[in-house]
Amino acid sequence: MAVKAKHEKGKVKLPIYLDYQSTTPVDPRVMAAMLPFFTEKFGNAHSRTHAFGWEAEAAVEKAREQIARTIGADAKEIVFTSGATEANNLAIKGVARFYKSKKRHLVTCRTEHKCVLESVRDLEKEGFDATFLDVGADGLIDLNALRAAITEQTALVSIMTVNNEIGVVQPVEAIGAICREKGVPFHTDAAQAVGKIPFDVAAANVGLASLSGHKIYGPKGIGALYVRRRPRLRLEPLFSGGGQEGGLRSGTLPTALCVGLGEALAIAGSEREAEAAKLLDLRTRLLDGLRAELAGVTVNGALDARIPGNLNLSFAGINSETLMMELRDLALSTGSACSSESLEPSYVLEALGVDAAMARASIRIGIGRFTTVDEIDHAVSAFAEKVAKLRRAGAPASVAAG
Numbered sequence: 512m513a514v515k516a517k518h519e520k521g522k523v524k525l526p527i528y529l530d531y532q533s534t535t536p537v538d539p540r541v542m543a544a545m546l547p548f549f550t551e552k553f554g555n556a557h558s559r560t561h562a563f564g565w566e567a568e569a570a571v572e573k574a575r576e577q578i579a580r581t582i583g584a585d586a587k588e589i590v591f592t593s594g595a596t597e598a599n600n601l602a603i604k605g606v607a608r609f610y611k612s613k614k615r616h617l618v619t620c621r622t623e624h625k626c627v628l629e630s631v632r633d634l635e636k637e638g639f640d641a642t643f644l645d646v647g648a649d650g651l652i653d654l655n656a657l658r659a660a661i662t663e664q665t666a667l668v669s670i671m672t673v674n675n676e677i678g679v680v681q682p683v684e685a686i687g688a689i690c691r692e693k694g695v696p697f698h699t700d701a702a703q704a705v706g707k708i709p710f711d712v713a714a715a716n717v718g719l720a721s722l723s724g725h726k727i728y729g730p731k732g733i734g735a736l737y738v739r740r741r742p743r744l745r746l747e748p749l750f751s752g753g754g755q756e757g758g759l760r761s762g763t764l765p766t767a768l769c770v771g772l773g774e775a776l777a778i779a780g781s782e783r784e785a786e787a788a789k790l791l792d793l794r795t796r797l798l799d800g801l802r803a804e805l806a807g808v809t810v811n812g813a814l815d816a817r818i819p820g821n822l823n824l825s826f827a828g829i830n831s832e833t834l835m836m837e838l839r840d841l842a843l844s845t846g847s848a849c850s851s852e853s854l855e856p857s858y859v860l861e862a863l864g865v866d867a868a869m870a871r872a873s874i875r876i877g878i879g880r881f882t883t884v885d886e887i888d889h890a891v892s893a894f895a896e897k898v899a900k901l902r903r904a905g906a907p908a909s910v911a912a913g
Contacts, residue, residue: 527840528882529841529843530844532703535729536728541771545730552566552766557753574769578722580777582722587740590736590738594724596734598734599627602746605759608747614663614665615638615666616639617668619642620652621643621645622859623671646862647863650811652670657689661693665695667696667697669698669699671700672708675702676859678821679816679817696719698717699719700720702722702723703818706779709783712737717739719738719739719744722734722737722772727776730767730768733765736760790819790878793887794821798810801824801894808826809825810822811825821875821877821878823860823875825874826874827872828872834872834874834897834901838894840893841893843875844875844877845875
């Protein structure tokens, strides 16, 4: 269904987008870099016999350099994919299947993205064993539990850097150090991390890292997998074909999308600190405003170990689906966009120990590059009005009175 044109109400245009963990608009600078490669620079980057192909290849390699520079890698370690889901599948299944004759155990976490969990479960059907680490109420894993879970049979540890629902940042440098000590490759889904917090593959001892374009103001349909070369990690490819991307990912590269991913990461890398400070100010304004207006507002997961633009909140006595129906001027989410068809409480919040009623009262708020102070203030007013209305209609008096 097409989104209706925005309309004015006071100082803001409605609806207000507050779902930046789901996806981001393409930055105009990224779009400007991409546009020529849809029209006059349309060559196939794998055509090595004429100028059109050489031009496209040069653009792809520039993008590869931009990506590598942003995460502290070498350009030869960047493999283009269709997104983070494919990158996660390639990393986990690729490593496991390549080393299956020697090692058949995997370690991951219960709050991982569905594509990581399902990749591991697919491998369990192929005879692999898996350990799914628990998290605390703060959403963080226990490093001692990780250390204890790794055995001589462990082929890979996969722990995401930033959770897509609650925005919590795992201690990836400590995780990487344990994996290095144990001689086990470490893969991290960094789709929600790069450009938002400091992320360096060497500092984190990461062997594989998954990236996504549309989480960082780039286009949808493009991502990348960092694959360490020294010491070299070997993977079994998911696709059969022409052997592009060093034999790891066959298929013609979408030059324009590669350019967009590179430009988006270059911008994110150069502007990260200033943008993070802005987002943290907006998040603080939003949370302080909500707590001033409403009682029974709970932050899910650690607030002090979280990306600046994320809040996952539960409103006591409120069903989040009902609340979002009331908040039609705000684009929000109850959790991962990849699990939005499920009416069950979030498995991420369940893993944190949040009870079912509070999990059903949770809303994910994503603040981003183009969010304004006026939009935050409007959101506070809208939440205060609608939560109070719903509580008067059916919540306990002690909560509604807050």
